[in-house]
Amino acid sequence: MIKYGKNFPEGVSELDIELWCYAHDDRAEGERGRLTRFDHFVKAADLLWNVEGSSRSVVWNDWTDRMVRAMIEHKFVGLAGAGSSGKSEAAAIFAIVDWLAAPSETMFLICSTTLAGARGRIWKSVSELWGALEARWEREGKQLPGKMVNSKGRIVGVDINGQFSESIGLWLIAAGKDDEGEADKKLKGLKAPAGGRLRLVADEFSDLGMCVYTAMVGNLSSNEDFKGIGMANPGSKLTPFGKFVTPRAGWPSLSVGMEFWQTLFGVCLSFDATASPRMRHPERVDRSGRHLYHWMPTAEYIAQAREAFGEDSLEYWAQIRGMFCPTGMERTVWSESELLSATRAVSEEEWDFGCVRTLCSGLDPAFVTGGDRSPIMWAEFGTIAGRKTMNYLGHKIIAESGSEITNSEGETIPVTVSENVIEQFREHCLYHGIKPRNAGFDNTGGGVVFGQWLHTKWSHQVRAINFGGKPAERRADSLNEETIYKNRVTQLWVQPKALVREGQIRGLPTEVIEELCQRKWHERNHSGTTACVEEKRDMKRRTGRSPDLADTAMILVEVGILNGLLDVIEIRKNDRKQHSEWKSLVSGPLGNSGGPPGSERKSIVAMPSIKRLKHRRRIS
Numbered sequence: 001m002i003k004y005g006k007n008f009p010e011g012v013s014e015l016d017i018e019l020w021c022y023a024h025d026d027r028a029e030g031e032r033g034r035l036t037r038f039d040h041f042v043k044a045a046d047l048l049w050n051v052e053g054s055s056r057s058v059v060w061n062d063w064t065d066r067m068v069r070a071m072i073e074h075k076f077v078g079l080a081g082a083g084s085s086g087k088s089e090a091a092a093i094f095a096i097v098d099w100l101a102a103p104s105e106t107m108f109l110i111c112s113t114t115l116a117g118a119r120g121r122i123w124k125s126v127s128e129l130w131g132a133l134e135a136r137w138e139r140e141g142k143q144l145p146g147k148m149v150n151s152k153g154r155i156v157g158v159d160i161n162g163q164f165s166e167s168i169g170l171w172l173i174a175a176g177k178d179d180e181g182e183a184d185k186k187l188k189g190l191k192a193p194a195g196g197r198l199r200l201v202a203d204e205f206s207d208l209g210m211c212v213y214t215a216m217v218g219n220l221s222s223n224e225d226f227k228g229i230g231m232a233n234p235g236s237k238l239t240p241f242g243k244f245v246t247p248r249a250g251w252p253s254l255s256v257g258m259e260f261w262q263t264l265f266g267v268c269l270s271f272d273a274t275a276s277p278r279m280r281h282p283e284r285v286d287r288s289g290r291h292l293y294h295w296m297p298t299a300e301y302i303a304q305a306r307e308a309f310g311e312d313s314l315e316y317w318a319q320i321r322g323m324f325c326p327t328g329m330e331r332t333v334w335s336e337s338e339l340l341s342a343t344r345a346v347s348e349e350e351w352d353f354g355c356v357r358t359l360c361s362g363l364d365p366a367f368v369t370g371g372d373r374s375p376i377m378w379a380e381f382g383t384i385a386g387r388k389t390m391n392y393l394g395h396k397i398i399a400e401s402g403s404e405i406t407n408s409e410g411e412t413i414p415v416t417v418s419e420n421v422i423e424q425f426r427e428h429c430l431y432h433g434i435k436p437r438n439a440g441f442d443n444t445g446g447g448v449v450f451g452q453w454l455h456t457k458w459s460h461q462v463r464a465i466n467f468g469g470k471p472a473e474r475r476a477d478s479l480n481e482e483t484i485y486k487n488r489v490t491q492l493w494v495q496p497k498a499l500v501r502e503g504q505i506r507g508l509p510t511e512v513i514e515e516l517c518q519r520k521w522h523e524r525n526h527s528g529t530t531a532c533v534e535e536k537r538d539m540k541r542r543t544g545r546s547p548d549l550a551d552t553a554m555i556l557v558e559v560g561i562l563n564g565l566l567d568v569i570e571i572r573k574n575d576r577k578q579h580s581e582w583k584s585l586v587s588g589p590l591g592n593s594g595g596p597p598g599s600e601r602k603s604i605v606a607m608p609s610i611k612r613l614k615h616r617r618r619i620s
Contacts, residue, residue: 005032018044023101038069045097048133056132061277061293064090066269071229076217076266078245080234082273082322084295087231091201092125094229095170096133098199103145104160106197107168109190111183113176113207115153122203123153123172130155146170160194168193175202180209187215196224205230205241213240217265233318234270236517237336238343238510242324251337256326271322273297309542314518333493333533334516342500345507346391350384357382358565359393359434362465362555363425363441364548365418365450372545373397374421376428377552379507381565388567390499390560392507395549398424418450419457426458436461440559442551444468463562465555467492486525486532492554493519493533495561495568504566505557515550518543 001008003017006025022040029036035043042060049058058064067090070077079087091110099106110126112118119127130148137144146157146169153172159165175183192198200220202212216228232241237251245268247253247261254261259270273279278296286292297305302320309315314332317325351357361378377395381388398421415423429439436459443451443464451464471485485491499505519539525532540546560566 004034006034015044015047018047019097019101022097037072038065041068041072041097044101045093048097048100049129051136053136053139054132055135056128058093059292061086063271063277064093067091068094070267070269071227074266075221075226076228076244076263077230078241078263078266078268079229079231079271080241080245080268080322080324081231081271082276082297083233083319084297085271085273085276085322086295087271088122088203089125089295091203091229091231092122092129095126095199095201096129099155099157099170100145102197103157104168105193106157106199107190107193108170108199108201109173109187110153110170110201110203111173111175111208111212112203113174114179115172115174117176118153118172118174118203122201126155126170175208175212177207177209180211183209184211184215187211188219190215190220192223192225198223198225199227200229202228202230202240202244204232205244206232206235206239208240210240213244216244228265234322234324235314235318236510236514237324238340238513251324254324254326256323258323273302273320273322310520313520313542315543331520332517333519333521334497334513336513336517338497339500339508339513339516341503342505342508343510343513346384346389352383352386355382358438358563359432360438360440360556360559360563360565361425361429361432361434362439362552362559363421364552364555365421365442365447366546366548372540373548375548375552376425377549377556378428378432378434379556379560381560381563384503387502387504388560388565389504389506390557390566392505392509392512392553395509395512395552396428398428418453422450422454422457425454437463438559438563439463440465440555440562442467442555463559465492465558467551484530486522486530489536490531490533492558493550494531496554496557498568499557499566508553512549512553515547516553519547519550 001010001012004021004025005027006021008017008020018040021034022037022044025034025040027034045058048054049056063086067079067087070079071091071094079090081087095108095110099108110118110122112122115123118124127148127150130144134144134148146155147164148155154166155170156164156166157169159168173183173186175187190198198220200212200216202208202216205212216230220226221228230241230244232239234241234245236242237246244265245263247268248264249262257272259272261268261270273296276293276296277284278291278293279299279302281293282291284292297320305316305320309319310331312325312331314325317323358381359378360381361376363376364374366372366374375395375397377392379390379392381390383389425439425441428434429436440463441447441451441454444467447464447466451462454462467489469488471488471491485494496505520534520542522532522534536546557566561568
């Protein structure tokens with residue numbers, strides 16, 4: 001039997017021919033009738049699902065074509081797509097067809113946040129496609145080279161000896177941040193089967209542990225025939241997905257509307273919902289009258305997202321535009337570009353010789369300020385080249401539920417939520433040797449009562465940080481001289497900018513930076529002369545979560561400032577008034593009314609420092 005210029009054994013199926021040509025034909029594309037690998041792939045997929053009797057079909061469109069073609073042609077592929085753009089479906093189709101092309105030679109790993117989460121995304125598509133194929137083949141008296149073990153998230157393959165083997169097939173791995181340790185063990189040192197074909201798909205790559213990124217571009221890529229595919233709604237550039245698709249020409253090289261770019265390792269494709277096949281072809285419907293691309297966002301949904309988040313928001317760019325928000329377009333208090341320097345932790349060698357390092361801790365009790373979690377965060381403070389510096393060490397989310405304790409008399413006594421949080425905070429600080437005056441907590445609103453409990457049960461020296469009311473009598477140099485803080489929360493969120501710029505805040509993790517970069521300036525109250533951040537309830541309504549980690553980081557910075565462990569270049573309001581008085585005073589003797597010609601512009605005391613002014617006042 002001759003097809004595509006190749007002699008095949010009699011009785012071989014059309015599907016087997018397409019799969020063999022896709023995976024094993026090493027002739028040049030077009031040679032003696034050979035098609036492209038993509039064309040053989042599409043034909044094989046159509047024979048698997050787009051046939052009579054199949055309960056599941058594959059809907060091809062230009063987005064699916066681009067995704068599959070990239071996965072076939074490149075070793076490393078990033079898919080930066082809007083929500084419901086078909087990334088999971090394309091990856092599932094690729095996984096099954098690519099594995100069936102060489103089932104005894106291929107291991108296909110699929111990493112997702114959790115097994116439960118994957119069953120609602122990529123594994124849902126895998127299960128449906130495999131189930132439809134299995135049911136049809138069973139009716140036709142044929143058998144697939146593997147079996148589905150859905151409870152474990154596995155399709156176990158059959159090796160060359162006809163035995164089921166977990167070293168081949170499709171294997172779902174939970175690799176979210178909470179499961180990173182276990183996922184790291186599974187991925188380290190993993191080798192391809194005898195045939196040498198190893199694949200890794202990272203679904204929701206932004207939310208996976210860094211171990212997946214390390215394995216993908218590290219030890220797994222050393223296998224002879226390896227492919228790494230990462231998919232996500234693009235958000236932070238500091239996530240594993242952001243690192244994976246970093247442009248080879250740098251982030252400034254990205255522009256609005258860009259659909260493809262070279263990365264450090266391969267390529268990345270971007271998919272914008274405003275230009276999706278559904279938006280470009282509203283007339284395409286199936287036999288039931290449903291839109292052919294019904295899973296893609298509608299015009300109404302896009303308009304709703306634009307209204308809810310704003311066109312300049314990170315959420316809109318990630319969920320709708322399918323692109324990293326261009327630098328400068330965000331109206332956020334912090335941008336990732338200014339926080340990049342704060343990600344590098346301080347090494348032991350950088351600290352000044354003999355400097356005493358002080359540990360501090362911060363707590364943001366969620367139940368008193370409308371937050372979602374109650375994080376404890378801790379950091380060390382010391383000097384680097386004489387400059388006071390904070391180095392983040394870690395954080396944990398503490399349990400808020402009440403509990404019971406047994407007293408000395410054996411009686412069971414209930415413990416309230418507040419008492420439980422206070423005890424965990426106190427124990428944490430005692431364990432790390434953190435003194436009460438070096439610990440702080442959010443004292444806003446209901447935190448006043450919480451603070452009274454904390455001071456009673458531990459120490460009155462614990463710092464009470466209030467996010468409400470008027471700003472403290474100081475102004476950081478990160479704003480123009482004429483700019484003032486609208487309120488205290490704005491001051492707490494903005495004052496670390498100068499410290500970050502001067503390299504005095506280090507080691508911030510990605511999850512803290514993500515929250516810092518989500519808060520926007522207030523739409524009405526922020527202006528050229530007044531700095532004002534949006535209210536927490538508005539941010540929570542917009543993003544769906546509270547900036548608990550970011551708030552805790554701001555508490556930690558304030559604790560450092562109050563204890564003199566961080567220097568903020570500030571001018572108190574009374575000093576500004578004194579400064580103005582002295583400018584008027586010195587303008588007489590050395591200015592226009594008696595100084596030498598031109599001294600009104602050249603005088604060394606035309607804009608003196610506060611320290612110099614006070615010194616001159618004492619002399620006079």
